[in-house]
Amino acid sequence: MDADTLVNFLLVLFFVLLGGVFAGTEMALVSLRESQVRRMEKAGKHGARIASLAGNPNRFLSTVQIGVTLSGFFSAAYGASTLAPDVEPLLEAAGFGAAAEPVAFIGMTLLVAYLSLVLGELVPKRLAMQSAVGFSRVLAPPLHVLSNLMRPAVWVLSVSTDAVVRLFGGDPRATQESVGLEELRDMVAQSDTLEDESRDILTDVFGARNRSLQEVMRPRTEVAFIDGGLTVAEARELARNGPFSRYPVTGRSPDEVLGFVHIRDLMPGNGTDDTAPVRTIVREILPLPGTNKVMPTLSRMRRLGHHIALVVDEYGGTDGIVTLEDLVEELVGEIYDEYDAGTDHEDSVTVGDGSVDVDGGLILQEFESACGFALPEGQYETVAGFMMDRLGRLPHVGDRVEALGHVLTVTAMDRLRIARIRVTPTPT
Structure with a gap:
């Protein structure tokens, strides 16, 4: 192989690899998740330029395609037509005779095509998919500079692309579909990076999204009510033998809930008259419809500072109660204390x-x-x-x-x- 043949082959290899750089950059930018783009944008000017490029698909896709097209053009120009004449004598010596010329041309064409597919497409794209952030940090800045240098051509291609996209009913401003809830649930279930405990908690969060208070409340038949007509001393004796820290206080029936008392309110020494009716010291209880969902209710109770809520039915009657602990347990699993064994x-x-x-x-x-x-x-x-x-x-x-x-x-x-x-x- 003479020097000219070696130079031609190295030029072909160079342009194939250059096309691979463009292909890998494209795949890296396309594979970036929105959260990754936001993190890079906050990391500094370098990351902000990458985020700007990733957020403008017309710009980086046009630049990439120009680079891929030019790389392919030059690899073809230095490919079969220049390498085949150097290979032809070897084939003639091997006994191909008059068929040496077409066989050499076809063989070199197939070789260049093979190198272009493997080194110019498949390998760089596979690597870029595996490390989208790393590829983007290294390759996106040069692409950003190239897109500025080729701004007129990029603009023409972008305008043409937008026109054709509109013609087919698409939205040129759209980038990619957002991740849906079911897709996010599948991502959590299939993730290899999450620990089992983390996966279980996230799965419970997804399940709690559609769960209502009627499904998680303690029904009224299992609620320990305190009659508002009892004295503070009598209520203290009832609460002393119970496992709870808060008790709903009722009037004439469980459907008439006056509020609730905390066990601290019943303790002697806090200035409360032991002979006073317990209805006189009740705290306000938050009423909520049983159709409310778990997640919004949890947020509301935390915001208002309530630890217990009254669940009411459509007729205004008492369905049951729900506590902040009940709602948290829907997300993280059961929270046990010394009174919980066997009660759930x-x-x-x-x-x-x-x-x-x-x-x-x-x-x-x-x-x-x-x-x-x-x-x-x-x-x-x-x-x-x-x-x-x-x-x-x-x-x-x-x-x-x-x-x-x-x-x-x-x-x-x-x-x-x-x-x-x-x-x-x-x-x-």
Whole structure:
């Protein structure tokens, strides 16, 4: 191989690699997430220029395509037509005869095409996808300078592109679709960089987005109310034996909630008359409709400084109560203290002999986590509500309902409430 052939080959390789630089820069800028662009923009002037380029796809795409086109043109110019004559004598000596010329030309064309695909497209784009930020920091500044030098050509291409995009019904100002909630949920589930605990918390946050207070509240049948007619001393004795720090105070019925008292309000020595009715020391309780969602309610209670809220139904009656701790637990899981053991429905799940024994108060999402299958949705929030809906009457111990290859059996009642349910697979 003489010097001219080597120079021609090196020129071809140079222009192929130059095209790869443009292709890699394009892929890096396209692959940047919006959060990455914002971080670089705040990092200084260098990052701000990169963000400016990434935010103007017409500008960087036009510049990249000009660079790719010119690189391809020059690699072709120094490609088959210049290298083939140098290869032709070797093929003639190998016995190709008159076919040496077309074989050399086709062979060099295929070689240049192969190098262009691998070194000029696939490899740089793959590397740029794996390290979009690093490639952008290194390659975007030269592209920024080149786009300024080629501003007239970039402007012509940008105007032409906008016109054609409008012709096809597109928006020239749009960059890329924003990430949807379901896509974000999938990204969290599939991420290898998140720890299991972090992934679980984020998954719970997504689930809490659509969950209402009716699903997370403590129903009125399980709320420890204090009669407003009791004296402070009598209320103190009731609260002393209870596991809670705040108690709703009622008037004539649980539907007439006057407010709530904190256990500190009942302690002697704070200036309160022990013989005074407890209704005289109640604090205001925040009323909220049961249809409110968990996340907005959590934000509102934190903003107002409320730790307990009254959940009311559409008729203004008491549905139950919800605490700030209840809402936080929807995001981070159960928060236990010395009084919590065995008091939550989701704590009351036992497994044995292929069956699962659950509390009737489990909401449908908790039931799915405990039993591995989802019950059909309906006008109910709990597994007990599902059974009453299917039975069409008040249940009794021993009542059975079949659902999705399983049998749900009432094993215990608490007056009119289903206390325990055993879930067993349907015999095959």
